[in-house]
Amino acid sequence: MKCLIYCLPEQTHWLKEYFSDVQPYFLRILNKPLLEYYIDFCTLVGISETRVIINHSNTDLESYFGDGTQWGINLSYGLVKPDDSLNKIFLKNSSFCKDSDLLIIFGYDFLHYQKDKKTYPFLAKINSDRKITKEDSAIYFLKKETNKFKIDLDKIPEFNKPGFFFTPINNIQAYYALSINLIRDHQSDFVLPGYSNENGVFLGKNVVYPKSVETEKPLMLGDNVQIKSGCKIGPDTIIGNNVIVDFSTTIVKSIIYDLCYIGSDLEIIDKIIHKRKVIDPFTGEFTQIVDDFLVSDIQKNIMMKSFRRFVHSVIALFLMIIGAIPYLFFLGIRGLGHLRRSRRLCYLTLNGDSKKLYYWRVMTPNFLSTLFFRLSLNKYPLYKNVLKKDIFLVGNRILPQSSGALMHLNKLPSYQPGVFDYSAMVSSKPSEFEIDINELYYCNNYSLKLDLKIFFRALFNRFFSVWSRIVEDESRFIEE
Amino acid sequence: MTIEFKKDGKTGIIKIIGRLDAANARELKEKFQSYLEEVIFFIMDFSELEFIDSTGLGAIISSLKHSSELNGDVYIANLQPKPRMVFNITRAHKVFEVFDDVEAALIAIKEIQN
Numbered sequence: 330m331k332c333l334i335y336c337l338p339e340q341t342h343w344l345k346e347y348f349s350d351v352q353p354y355f356l357r358i359l360n361k362p363l364l365e366y367y368i369d370f371c372t373l374v375g376i377s378e379t380r381v382i383i384n385h386s387n388t389d390l391e392s393y394f395g396d397g398t399q400w401g402i403n404l405s406y407g408l409v410k411p412d413d414s415l416n417k418i419f420l421k422n423s424s425f426c427k428d429s430d431l432l433i434i435f436g437y438d439f440l441h442y443q444k445d446k447k448t449y450p451f452l453a454k455i456n457s458d459r460k461i462t463k464e465d466s467a468i469y470f471l472k473k474e475t476n477k478f479k480i481d482l483d484k485i486p487e488f489n490k491p492g493f494f495f496t497p498i499n500n501i502q503a504y505y506a507l508s509i510n511l512i513r514d515h516q517s518d519f520v521l522p523g524y525s526n527e528n529g530v531f532l533g534k535n536v537v538y539p540k541s542v543e544t545e546k547p548l549m550l551g552d553n554v555q556i557k558s559g560c561k562i563g564p565d566t567i568i569g570n571n572v573i574v575d576f577s578t579t580i581v582k583s584i585i586y587d588l589c590y591i592g593s594d595l596e597i598i599d600k601i602i603h604k605r606k607v608i609d610p611f612t613g614e615f616t617q618i619v620d621d622f623l624v625s626d627i628q629k630n631i632m633m634k635s636f637r638r639f640v641h642s643v644i645a646l647f648l649m650i651i652g653a654i655p656y657l658f659f660l661g662i663r664g665l666g667h668l669r670r671s672r673r674l675c676y677l678t679l680n681g682d683s684k685k686l687y688y689w690r691v692m693t694p695n696f697l698s699t700l701f702f703r704l705s706l707n708k709y710p711l712y713k714n715v716l717k718k719d720i721f722l723v724g725n726r727i728l729p730q731s732s733g734a735l736m737h738l739n740k741l742p743s744y745q746p747g748v749f750d751y752s753a754m755v756s757s758k759p760s761e762f763e764i765d766i767n768e769l770y771y772c773n774n775y776s777l778k779l780d781l782k783i784f785f786r787a788l789f790n791r792f793f794s795v796w797s798r799i800v801e802d803e804s805r806f807i808e809e
Numbered sequence: 810m811t812i813e814f815k816k817d818g819k820t821g822i823i824k825i826i827g828r829l830d831a832a833n834a835r836e837l838k839e840k841f842q843s844y845l846e847e848v849i850f851f852i853m854d855f856s857e858l859e860f861i862d863s864t865g866l867g868a869i870i871s872s873l874k875h876s877s878e879l880n881g882d883v884y885i886a887n888l889q890p891k892p893r894m895v896f897n898i899t900r901a902h903k904v905f906e907v908f909d910d911v912e913a914a915l916i917a918i919k920e921i922q923n
Contacts, residue, residue, distance in 0.1 A: 388898055407909070408893060408902035420917060424909035479916070755831070755864065762874070763867035766899045770863040773898035 330430040332371050334364070335382035335418055338411045340437040340465060343500050347615065348586070348603055350742075352390050353437060354381065356498070357587070359511055360522050360533070360551045360569055363498070364390065367434060368400045369520060370442045374452055376432065378403040380425050382418055384411045388773060415482050430473050433482075436466025438495040439507055443518045451488060459488035464497050505601060505610030508584055509565050512547045523549065533570065538562075551587065571627055584610075588627040595623065637777045641722040644784070645715035645748075656709045659701050666697035670710075674730040677719055679744040683730050684719055686711060703792050711748045721747040723780040723787075725768055737765075743772045747780075753787035812840055816848060820918050822911060824854040829865030837865075841872045849881025850922065852914045856887035861895050870904065882906070882921070884914040 334354075341353040348356065354364035364381065371379050379402055381390075390406075397404025407422050415435055419426055432452070434440070442449070451461060451470065460469045460482075469485055498504050511519075516529065523531040529546035538556035548563035551570035556562060559577035566580050569587035574580065576593040585591065586603040601608040604626035608615040618624040659666065669692060672685040687710035691698040701707060714720045720727065724747025728734040738744060751771040752764045759767060771779075810833040813824040821844050829837065844851070853869065861869075873883040886908045888896060896902045908914035 383897065384902070388894070391894070391897075406893065406897075408888065408896055408907045410903055410906065417917075420913050421906070421908045423913040751863075759867065760871070762870050763863070766863050766866055766870065766901070769899040770895075 330374075330376050330432060331425065332367075332376045332379040332432045332434065333382065333419075333422060333426060334367055334379065334434045335409075335415065336435070336437040337465070338384055340497075340499060347501055347601070347606065347608055351603075352385060355390055355393070356504070357569060358439065358498075358504075358508055359516070359519070359567060360531075360549055361519075362390075362393065363439070364394065365400075366440060366442075366519065368394070368397065368402055368404065369444070370440050371432075372400055372402050373442060373444065373447055374449065375447075376402070378405070378425070378429075380405045380407050380422060382407045382409055382422070384409050384413075416480070419480060419482065426471075428473065431469075431471040433467075433469040433471070435469065436464075436495070436497060437499065438463075438466045438497050441494040441496065441515070441518070444520055458485045460485045461488050463495060464499070466495060466497055468495065501601070501608060501610055501613050505584065508567060509582065512549060512565060512567060516547065521549070523551070557593070573627070590625045590627055592620075592623045633777075637780070638718065638721070640777060641780070642716055642718075645712040645722050649709070649712045649716075652704075652706060652709050652712075655704065656706050659697070659706055662697065666695060666701055667692040668698055668701060675746065676728045676730060676734065676738055676744070677746060679738060679741065681735065681738070684714075686714060686720075686727065703794075705788060705791050708748050715748060721745050721780075723747045723749045723783045724775070725771060726750040726752065726764065740765075741768060741772055745775070749784055749787040751783055753790065754783045755790075810836070812837060814840070814844055817915060818919075819848055819850060819922055820915060821848040821851045822854055823851055824857065826857040828860040829858060829868065830860065830862045831864040834864045834868035837868045838871055841868075841875065845875060845879065845881075849876055849879045850918050851876060851881070851883045852886050852908075852911055852918065853883060854886050854911055855889060855892055858889060858892050861892045863895075863899065866895060866899060866901055870901070873904065882918070884908060884918060886911045886914045 336353065344351060344353055344356065355362045358366070368379060379397065381404065383406055394404055405425065407425070409418050409421060413421070415433070451468065458469070458471045458475055460467050469482060471480065496503070496507055498507060516531070521531055523533040525531050527546070529548070530544070531549040533550055533552035533554060535552055536550050536554045538560070539558045541558040542556050543561040545563035548566045550568045551572065553571045554568055556574045557576040560574055561579040561581070562568070562574070563581065565582040568574070568580070568585045569589070571588045572585055572591070574591045578591055578593060578595045578597065580591070580597045582599050583597050584601045586601070589602055589604060591597065591602065599610065601610050602624055605618045605624055606615050607618060607624060659668070669690050670687060671690065672687055674683050675686045676683050689701070689707035691702070711720065715722050724745040725741065727746040728738060751767040752759050755767065810828055811826040813826065815822050823844065825837070851872070869883070876883050884906045887910055888907055896907070906914070906917065908917065
């Protein structure tokens with residue numbers, strides 16, 4: 330038997346508000362990604378091949394689950410458009426779906442299986458296709474014989490036998506209620522991460538806490554958790570991986586997501602903490618904490634990030650020094666080159682923080698202005714912003730503040746504006762479409778090595794490029 | 810990179826073998842223009858596509874754009890794991906219809922053509 334897993338984008342929209350960088354199937358329930366529960370269930374009932382249908386970016390998911398070998402299952406991934414119907418998804422994945430009995434788990438739900446129970450009435454030997462439904466979710470069981478290219482899933486008859494349950498995770502309240510319910514009453518139903526030396530207590534690897542910490546079960550601590558003295562943790566508390574809880578803080582009936590720092594002398598009761606967000610799971614309201622000493626996120630790879638920033642700053646400083654005399658020269662004769670310097674408010678972060686940055690424009694091109702642009706001296710004022718850590722030397726295209734740019738910003742998974750961008754490296758003139766793709770490609774693949782490649786090729790391209798290309802590049806920045 | 814083209818009724822099937830990157834994206838764009846004189850619906854068979862970068866993806870998007878201007882479409886079939894990662898991170902799968910195989914893509918295209 331095979332299994333196809335899919336949920337509609339509408340079913341996971343609520344996640345964006347609270348867990349903006351968490352991919353839906355990667356949402357952790359008791360410190361375990363949701364998809365891992367699905368995979369566990371599949372292996373439990375003897376499903377050998379599973380396909381996860383994706384309509385969003387899923388790089389973390391694929392690098393975590395890979396081809397499923399670790400779970401003893403053959404796992405593959407399918408790409409669909411967000412507005413595809415389930416029938417169309419079935420057609421698109423027809424070569425996977427045909428030639429075998431098929432289970433389709435459709436919806437963003439938690440499956441209440443039990444790790445010791447291998448038979449479920451729904452999966453018992455049957456002679457025809459059937460489904461069970463709950464709210465906007467459904468589980469279909471399709472027989473191999475009917476499993477062709479096209480099938481109308483809406484016409485599959487309903488199967489109402491109890492014994493197999495799923496809970497829709499359709500809002501933050503449902504997520505919280507599910508997590509607390511599982512840690513209280515159903516922890517023994519699943520294989521959960523960490524070791525358990527007594528009932529109701531799960532400890533991950535490298536957990537450090539002194540004897541003065543008071544704990545009350547049920548509670549779960551992830552990997553690399555540090556709890557300082559005087560803290561009180563539990564009951565009904567789930568703390569994720571890489572979390573630091575500072576002195577004398579109380580955490581009760583709460584979920585602390587991965588990579589969090591919780592300050593000292595705090596009282597966290599009935600809350601969900603994700604990075605800097607403190608969420609009330611009953612009303613759905615949340616606050617973004619700005620004080621690092623209260624609640625903040627712990628950044629990964631900070632050494633590498635700092636080193637990348639350092640290299641950018643060194644190169645920017647070098648360019649400032651060698652470009653100082655030519656720049657001052659052109660500044661003096663700017664009238665002859667019909668050059669004009671202006672400032673424009675530009676976005677610096679994904680949150681929409683902005684700052685005025687200098688840019689140069691040319692009124693009537695001539696030899697002097699061409700040379701000015703070819704030598705990239707129009708970028709000179711921006712090197713100071715690189716040293717101030719406002720922007721990077723190489724990064725995303727700098728977006729001037731406008732409603733259109735804000736929409737574009739919201740589509741990006743990350744935004745690190747840079748003096749030079751990926752599109753400047755491409756020798757032929759990219760279309761707007763291609764620029765968007767280049768931006769997304771950069772967001773997902775940026776590294777110091779790529780930055781250096783972009784930097785040198787951009788300098789080279791600009792110097793040897795036709796004049797109109799340089800002007801187009803610069804006017805893109807200005808006009809937006 | 811090798812490009813193979815064949816017709817199945819009113820649909821053109823373009824099979825790309827090897828790497829599709831900055832070095833040969835232009836070749837695909839040019840060949841696609843000539844195929845457009847014959848048909849407007851296409852299936853790009855990526856069963857033997859080993860690698861694709863953003864420039865290659867740009868060439869496919871440009872093909873889709875030209876085909877759409879004539880009320881046609883470009884479907885993708887047999888997307889392999891490595892190129893799929895590029896489609897995924899650039900969200901190109903939101904623009905293209907991606908099918909498991911050419912057969913399923915043909916069924917979907919014939920539905921539109923009829």
